[in-house]
Amino acid sequence: MTKPRSVPALLALSSSLRAARTGRELSLRKLADKLGVHAQTLSDWETGKRPPTIDEVAHLLGFLRLTPAERQRIMRLWHQLDSPTFIETLSPDTTSLQQKLDELAVRSWEWAPHTVPESLQTTEYSRAILRRDQTPPDDADVEFFLRQARQLDRKQPRQRTVLLSAAALAPAPESQLHAINTTSDCHQLKIMLAPMTTGTERRIEPFTVYETAGKTFTVALRHHDNVIFVNDRSLVQRYRSTFTALEQEAIGHADGA
Known part of the structure; x- marks a missing residue:
């Protein structure tokens, strides 16, 4: 059985190939002609629909005459x-692969124990988070407007389930809870609140499970300036089972309230 490709690695490769071409001001058709491939083939490489072979990558990079460091990275x-x-x-001047997964996903399950996901944050909540993190005022204004721009550009997955802990609402509970109750009316988005009863939930770090085309699953784990993407089937299943257990506890809490 063929092993599933790493969706994040494929996205990173495809975007790097496109950046290498556009950085040299070459049109897709012109580069394809130089390489002796169809323009559609090159487009598939740059959009992640199909990865090139190792020989095709080497030929492409050799033609573009990249620096040794960039060549090695790709x-x-x-x-x-x-x-x-x-x-x-992560870096300030690049778009995270997680945002691209948000756009590609047909379904996602997200556990948010500490902070409401950025795409669901109200204005009051976003500003409260920046104050909590002691972000300098000028930097906070820039970050706030960047967050607003990202929300406008973001495309939600077809079906999305978000499980929040009660602690995540703390920076601006009233406005954020009202926004969540309003947003939950969307049939594509399901938001649930998990109780903080035993303290077990506090030890489960935030994660998101994405399902993309072909029933390919990826877990995204964010740690400070890094995002770890996992495609291993056994680990993916563990995270899906963990989410189901947390969701059942949230349902039980809601029914007993």
């Missing part, structure tokens, strides 16, 4: 296509 991405784990280092 080759490493290719070699990670079959790896069950992919680590992304």
Whole structure:
């Protein structure tokens, strides 16, 4: 059986190939002609629909005459296509692969024990988070407007379930809870509140399980400036089971309230 490709690694590779081409001001058709491939083939490589072979990557990078460091980085991405784990280092000037997964996903399950997901945050909540983190006022204004822009650009997955702990609402409970109750009317989005009773939930770090086309599952784990993406089937199943257990507890709490 063929091992499933790492969706995040494929996204990183495809976007890097496109950036390498556009950085040299080459049109897709012109580069395809130079490489002796169909323009649609090159487009498939750059959109992640189909990865190139190692020989095709080497030929493309050789033609573009990339720096040794950039060439090595892209080759490493290719070699990670079959790896069950992919680590992304976040930077202010790049779009996270997690946002691209949000756009590609047909379904997602998210556990948010500490902070309401950015796409669901109210204005009051976002500003409260920035104050809590002691972000300098000028930086806070910039970050706030960047968050607003990301929310406008973000496409929600077809079906999304978000499980929040009560603690996550703390920075602005009234406005945020009202917004959640309003948003929950959307049939594509299901939001539930989990009680903080035994303290077990506090030890489960935030995670999101994404399902993309072809029933491919990826778990995203965010740690400070890194996001760890996991495609290993046994680990994915563990996270899906964990989410189900937390969801059942939330349902039981709601029924008994």
